[in-house]
Amino acid sequence: MHTDSPRLAVLGRDTLAGLLNQGFARSSRAARLLPVARPDRHGVALESNVAWRAPLPGEPDAHLLDVYRPVGTAGPLPVVLYLHGGGFRGLDKDTHWVMGLGFARAGYLVFNVNYRLAPRHRFPAAAEDACEAWIWAVRNAARYGGDPARIVVAGESAGANLAAVVGVATAWRRDEPWARAAYDEGVVPCALAPACGILQVSDPGRFVRRRPIGRIANAVIEGCFYGYVGDREDPHGDHGLADPLVVVERAPPPDRAVAPTFLSVGTRDPLLDDTRRFAAALTGHGASVEARYYPGMEHAFHAWLVRPQARQCWADQLGFLGRYSGAQARPR
Numbered sequence: 001m002h003t004d005s006p007r008l009a010v011l012g013r014d015t016l017a018g019l020l021n022q023g024f025a026r027s028s029r030a031a032r033l034l035p036v037a038r039p040d041r042h043g044v045a046l047e048s049n050v051a052w053r054a055p056l057p058g059e060p061d062a063h064l065l066d067v068y069r070p071v072g073t074a075g076p077l078p079v080v081l082y083l084h085g086g087g088f089r090g091l092d093k094d095t096h097w098v099m100g101l102g103f104a105r106a107g108y109l110v111f112n113v114n115y116r117l118a119p120r121h122r123f124p125a126a127a128e129d130a131c132e133a134w135i136w137a138v139r140n141a142a143r144y145g146g147d148p149a150r151i152v153v154a155g156e157s158a159g160a161n162l163a164a165v166v167g168v169a170t171a172w173r174r175d176e177p178w179a180r181a182a183y184d185e186g187v188v189p190c191a192l193a194p195a196c197g198i199l200q201v202s203d204p205g206r207f208v209r210r211r212p213i214g215r216i217a218n219a220v221i222e223g224c225f226y227g228y229v230g231d232r233e234d235p236h237g238d239h240g241l242a243d244p245l246v247v248v249e250r251a252p253p254p255d256r257a258v259a260p261t262f263l264s265v266g267t268r269d270p271l272l273d274d275t276r277r278f279a280a281a282l283t284g285h286g287a288s289v290e291a292r293y294y295p296g297m298e299h300a301f302h303a304w305l306v307r308p309q310a311r312q313c314w315a316d317q318l319g320f321l322g323r324y325s326g327a328q329a330r331p332r
Contacts (some may be wrong), residue, residue: 068104085157160197199245267298
């Protein structure tokens, strides 16, 4: 976004991001009213608003999660810890009910997680929450009928960034106390599924330098950096695990094997290059990686299950994850 006033630029980014998030939230709420969205129609039980961390003053929903569990299935079940997208600044588990339901239909116990949002809570709040939610999932999976040794960490967009953070924190011994706590838990995800991720938040201008992406998309990408990391930070500086992609590209060999990783993105997604780079970086560290690129598809297209390419993406993703989680296909 081009303007002579830095303050107006920030306000413009915030307004665009807010409008896009509001539009997604409205469509998600409307779709949830349809009979087909009822979990019991799919053999899934839903337990809402489980506290996974003590509530924050004035933000009672910040650390809640929903549990989706397939009924009539013998446990222990493979688990998905799902981290929603929204540019680090919006949306929540309720807007991402389709993700919880989709994985539960495929035989997973799902923890669909809320975390602290920017700009009120800047980095490392969301990354810290992702690691703490991982620890909670490992310690509590069995209580809900899940297997703590078979946990997939998944998310899209900003949530893909946070899923990658958990992948890094569990494979490399790092100095951040919250990342070290995840490492010291002693469990590595059985697989990762970061979809259409903004995996490097810094240097948001890199996308425009490579190819035209449109002013709205550029403003939203800039907003991820300025909202999450902060207006006064150098966009070209070292931002640690705000940029899990950069961390992996520069890292020495991991202390533990990196989890097998399924990456998905549409070829019209402005964030496409981050997925390509992450696939190369993980492969360089010996990880099993499957990267799928869906022709003509936009950002987060897989959330719209009426589209054939979205259904194909889900089939590809579940096929890969099933090889490492042992998830059993359920009759429809």
